[in-house]
Amino acid sequence: MNNPLTNIVQDWIQPLSNVIDFGCGDGSLLQELREHKQTIGYGIEIDPEGIVSCLKKNIPVIEKNIDDGIDEFSECSFDVAIMASSIQCLKEPNVALDKILNLSDKCIVTIPNLGYWRCRLALLLGRMPVTPSLPSSWYGTENIHLCTIKDFEDLCIKEGFIIEDSVHLNKERSKSGFAAIAPNLLSSEGVYLLARK
Amino acid sequence: MKSHRELHTFSSGIILESGEALSSFDLMVDTYGELNSNKSNAILVCHAFSGSHHAAGKNDDGKSGWWDELIGPNKAIDTNKFFIVSPNNLGSCFGSTGPISICPETNELYGKSFPAITVLDWVNSQEMLLSKLEITSWACVLGGSLGGMQALQWAITFPEKIKRAGVIAAAAKASSQNIALNEVSRESIRKDINFHGGDYLKNNTFPKSGLKAARMLAHITYLSEENMDKRFGRKIQDIESRVDELVDYEVENYLQYKGEKFSQVFDANTYILMTRAMDDFDPAKNFNNELKAALKKVTAKLLIVGFKSDWLFPPERGKEIQLAAMQSGVSSSYLELDGQQGHDSFLFSNERYQKNIEAFLSS
Numbered sequence: 200m201n202n203p204l205t206n207i208v209q210d211w212i213q214p215l216s217n218v219i220d221f222g223c224g225d226g227s228l229l230q231e232l233r234e235h236k237q238t239i240g241y242g243i244e245i246d247p248e249g250i251v252s253c254l255k256k257n258i259p260v261i262e263k264n265i266d267d268g269i270d271e272f273s274e275c276s277f278d279v280a281i282m283a284s285s286i287q288c289l290k291e292p293n294v295a296l297d298k299i300l301n302l303s304d305k306c307i308v309t310i311p312n313l314g315y316w317r318c319r320l321a322l323l324l325g326r327m328p329v330t331p332s333l334p335s336s337w338y339g340t341e342n343i344h345l346c347t348i349k350d351f352e353d354l355c356i357k358e359g360f361i362i363e364d365s366v367h368l369n370k371e372r373s374k375s376g377f378a379a380i381a382p383n384l385l386s387s388e389g390v391y392l393l394a395r396k
Numbered sequence: 397m398k399s400h401r402e403l404h405t406f407s408s409g410i411i412l413e414s415g416e417a418l419s420s421f422d423l424m425v426d427t428y429g430e431l432n433s434n435k436s437n438a439i440l441v442c443h444a445f446s447g448s449h450h451a452a453g454k455n456d457d458g459k460s461g462w463w464d465e466l467i468g469p470n471k472a473i474d475t476n477k478f479f480i481v482s483p484n485n486l487g488s489c490f491g492s493t494g495p496i497s498i499c500p501e502t503n504e505l506y507g508k509s510f511p512a513i514t515v516l517d518w519v520n521s522q523e524m525l526l527s528k529l530e531i532t533s534w535a536c537v538l539g540g541s542l543g544g545m546q547a548l549q550w551a552i553t554f555p556e557k558i559k560r561a562g563v564i565a566a567a568a569k570a571s572s573q574n575i576a577l578n579e580v581s582r583e584s585i586r587k588d589i590n591f592h593g594g595d596y597l598k599n600n601t602f603p604k605s606g607l608k609a610a611r612m613l614a615h616i617t618y619l620s621e622e623n624m625d626k627r628f629g630r631k632i633q634d635i636e637s638r639v640d641e642l643v644d645y646e647v648e649n650y651l652q653y654k655g656e657k658f659s660q661v662f663d664a665n666t667y668i669l670m671t672r673a674m675d676d677f678d679p680a681k682n683f684n685n686e687l688k689a690a691l692k693k694v695t696a697k698l699l700i701v702g703f704k705s706d707w708l709f710p711p712e713r714g715k716e717i718q719l720a721a722m723q724s725g726v727s728s729s730y731l732e733l734d735g736q737q738g739h740d741s742f743l744f745s746n747e748r749y750q751k752n753i754e755a756f757l758s759s
Contacts, residue, residue, distance in 0.1 A: 241722060247748055254729060254755035257697070261718060261730045271715070275723055 204283055204390065205231045207366050207374060208307055211392045212236050216278040219243065219303065221265050222285035225252035233258075266290055269298050277303040287311060288341045293358060296393070300360065306393045314347030314383040317370070331372055332388040348383040355393065364392040397468055397475045399453050400427045403491060406524055410486075416511035420500055423525055424449045424484040424491030428467060429475035431531070438531045439473060439757075440522060441482045442539030442546035445670035446611075446662060448490035451482040463540075465745035472745060472753040478535065486521045487513035487669045495665035496597070506665075508594025513669055515542075515677045519549045526557060536757055537696075538562035540742030541709065542670070545677045548717065551696040552679050560756065564701040565742040567713035568687050568720070569678040574708065577617055578671040581610035585664045594665055603664045608655035610667060615654050620705035620738030687720035694721065698728035699756045701749075703741035705734075729756070 205228060212218065216238045220229050223242025226249070232238040242253050242260040253260035266289055280303035286292045287310065299306045311332040312318070318328035327337040335341070346354075348367075355362055367386035369375035378386035402425055409419040426449040431438060441451050441463060452467035452475070454460055466472040467480055484492040487510065495510040526534065537550040537558050544566025551561040567574075585591060588606025592599045616624075628647035639656065643649045683689035700718045702711030711732050721728035731752055735741025 239725070250731065251751050251755050254699070254752055254759055257727075257759035259697075259722075259727045259729045261722075262732045263730075271719060272722075275719075 204228060204281075204307075204309065207390055208232070208281065209235060211305070211307060211364060212238065212279055215239075217276070218279050218281065219272075219275075219277045220281040220283070221269075221299070222283065223253065223258070223260065223281075224249045226256045226258035226260065228281065228283070229253075229258045230256050265295070269295065269302075272302050273298070275302050278305065279303060280306045282306060282308045287344045287346070289344065292344050293354060296360065297358060300393065300395045304394065305363070306360075308391050308393060310346065310348065310351045310389045310391070311342070312348045312383065312386055312388055313345045314349065315387045316384050317387070319384075330387055331370055332368070348386065348389050351389065351391075355391075359396045360393045361396055362391055363394050366390045397428055397453060398430055401425070401449070402427075404483075404525060404528060406521070406528070408524075410517070410521055410524065412511055412517045413514045414512045418486075418493065418511070421486060421493040421521070422491070422497070423486065423493075423521060425525065426450060426452070426461075426482045428452050428480040428482070429478055431479040431529075435531050436535060437477060438479045438481060438526075438529070438534055440526075440534045440537040440550070441467065441473070441480055442518070442522075442537065442543035443482070443485065444539070444541035444543050445674060446658070446667075447543070448488065449482050449484040449492075450490075452480065462743065465743065466750070466753065472750040473538065473757065474754070478757070481525070481529065483522060483525055485513075485518050485670075487517075487666060487673070489663035489666040494663070495669065496663050505597050507597055508665055510665060510669065512676075513673050515545050515549045515673055516553065518546055518673075519553050522546070522550070523554055523557065533557045533559060536560035536562060538564070538753075539566075540564040541566055541739065542674050542677075544709075544742075545674070548698075549677075549679060551694045551698060552690055555693050555695040558696045560699070561696045562699045562701070562753065562756065563714070563717060565703055565706055565709050565714075565739055566717075567709045568680065568717050570675050571713075575675045577613065577708075578675055581614055582668050582671060584609040584613070585667060588664075591664065594668075596664065604659045607662060607664045607667060608659040611658040611662070612651045612655040615651060617708045618738055618740040620707065620736065622705060623736050623738055626736075687716070688723040691721050691724040691726050694724065694726045696726075697756075697759070698726060699731065699752075700728065701731045701733060701742070701752075703733050703735040703737075703739070705736055706739045706741060708739040 214236045218238045218240040220242045229240035245264045280299045289295050321328035367378040367382040368388040369378050404423045407420045411417045447462045450461045451463045452461040484490045487494045489496050495506050499506045537547045539547045544563040547561040548563045550558050585606040588603030590601040591603040631646040633643050633646045633649040639652045679690045680687040700714040702714035718728050718730035
């Protein structure tokens with residue numbers, strides 16, 4: 200089990216759900232969900248190696264750059280959409296979330312937290328933060344819309360997304376009760392279960 | 397690679413989609429590799445409109461099969477693992493019953509009287525071949541272009557007899573532009589003075605120049621602009637090696653050469669029949685024009701492949717199939733490859749193409 204989200208996400212997904220994973224990587228999360236929750240899952244991926252891995256695992260996968268828009272899926276319908284570690288890479292993350300919640304009842308989204316104390320400290324010391332949740336150097340990162348936990352939760356209120364559940368992760372990207380005390384300062388990453396009002 | 401060529405006769409005949417019947421027909425069939433003991437490794441490959449049963453390996457004349465880059469030991473469609481069945485389509489002119497065959501009722505050449513053939517007719521005849529080979533189901537049906545249309549039709553018509561379908565560089569129906577281009581080809585054949593309304597063989601002649609012009613036009617649609625520019629640019633043809641004194645540019649010489657070669661081996665009535673089959677393909681037509689309804693009963697896993705430089709059946713056409721399949725709850729993947737050779741890209745292997753086909757067949 201190499202995907203830290205597997206355990207968290209499983210609790211939020213009903214058996215036999217219809218799942219779409221935007222940025223599914225090698226398909227391991229969808230594979231775990233298929234094994235444990237008998238889900239029917241589709242992956243969207245742009246990385247050629249990820250696509251081959253999905254096909255090998257018998258995970259249906261669509262080669263696509265999510266940044267080109269997801270309008271083509273508007274007539275599809277899913278129980279849960281997963282958007283792990285890629286929302287901050289999109290041109291218009293708020294629009295993307297809105298569209299996802301049009302085609303899926305629920306959306307699981309992860310947000311690397313720029314408000315994490317290690318990030319704040321790095322900036323205080325005059326450096327761009329590099330953490331397990333934000334692993335790339337400033338010139339190598341694909342992230343163009345970084346935010347803090349507070350910023351993200353504000354956006355949810357503004358856009359009318361209900362936060363049905365959330366989990367906050369520590370530096371090792373595992374669920375942490377400590378991080379949940381003051382997530383904007385103590386968590387490296389937030390994982391949210393969103394629905395529409 | 398173990399290979400075998402055999403003419404299979406189906407003396408029970410076939411009733412065609414048009415309502416017409418053939419009282420008996422033959423299919424020329426190549427096989428590559430070996431059928432395993434539980435008969436679970438059979439793959440049907442379907443050829444595009446000018447193809448033949450000769451998909452892999454070299455013929456006696458040294459010519460390679462049309463999908464030799466993909467079929468063979470350790471290739472994308474690995475003959476060490478799979479038993480590949482490659483028939484020449486009904487209505488074609490490479491050994492299977494078609495316009496240049498003798499009609500058993502009249503003892504004359506079919507010629508223009510050969511009935512219209514559809515993609516569904518091919519699939520039905522291939523299903524008879526499956527039974528004759530005593531195989532329960534295909535591990536996969538694969539094809540490019542018109543061959544991809546057959547793979548899609550297979551998944552729709554015989555869901556219990558196909559585990560996977562590879563629909564490559566194809567579309568769920570021909571576009572208006574596709575039909576228009578085919579019509580120009582047909583027109584050039586029909587207006588050849590030697591066509592005789594399709595009865596050219598009875599008149600001991602052949603509409604060679606019409607067929608050649610048809611192929612020259614069609615060949616352009618198989619290439620990409622970028623690829624043609626790279627290969628020929630505006631280079632002037634060397635006078636010594638030109639095939640015709642009318643030729644100025646290298647690209648003209650190439651098309652003349654290709655058209656000439658094609659017109660020596662292909663039949664004009666077959667050309668018309670094959671292009672009609674492509675034009676008429678539209679599995680959604682019986683489902684209120686909703687492709688997703690047509691795909692509802694599909695149980696095969698689908699892999700749809702499009703090529704970026706293909707403008708005959710561009711990637712969008714493949715995406716449409718995948719999307720409709722997804723909406724119908726059919727397990728389906730979509731792959732978009734970089735192939736530079738336009739529509740013909742499906743014929744040429746590259747690392748990504750091979751890896752993904754292998755992965756799909758192994759899953």
